[in-house]
Amino acid sequence: MARTFPEKPSCAVIAGSGWGGYSGGDTEKVILFSDLHPSLHTGIPGHQGIFRFVRLEDTIFLFVEGRVHLYEGYGLSEVLIPLTFAYLLGVRIVVLTSASGSLSPFLSPGSVLVLSDQIDWTFIPDFLPRAQFDESLQEIALSCARRFNLEAIRGVYVGVLGPSFETAAEIRMLGYFGGHAVGMSTVKEAKWATALGLKVLGLSLVTNWGTGLSSSSLTHEEVLSLAGLKKPVLHAFLRDLIVEVLHEDCRES
């Protein structure tokens, strides 16, 4: 059956924990992951697998919610399907969002890490090139965050397989190795997006201190709870960010 889509989106946002449920703009079309691939669905709270074509001012962007993870037992090719779909639709810029735990006393929960680099600590071979994060997109993200009084710093994201949170010793090690925050997504997508020639921006909401950096013990619910509190400001930030990113893209093309 032939499908019809609204006009071509040039930017896709892949929503991680805390970034979903974007309510700015008008949703013009929704496609379920399971429409593209019967095995793609996710049972993680806070994740539902859909592609939304969202009209924002005079453009359309793609908002992808409910990415699937390696820790759910999906293979690399399945984890990368949403990004591949976005690419096939003509997307040139991808914003990879996530939640993460802080590895540094200087990055407190509620802040956003703007990825300048990453460490792939998943131990899943992939034969993909190294990820590259676009510097001008990082600048745009930092200046947008300042306007919303959102604490944001540039730094290194460490991607682990999960699903369990790290031990205190692992958190110390990842910090010594140069990481600023640790999460369970993004690293493979960033490599694949780079391989596809996309401009990549990585944003990670720091939802908690890594184990051992605070006295409370960590749960997935705690991550979702801080993410929920931050949602309104994150969405306002995302809206401005997308508008600016799309204008920048128009100027360049």
Ligand code: HPA
């Ligand atoms: N570790 C790994 N992934 C995460 C964390 C964490 O502390 N917080 C949110 N996602």
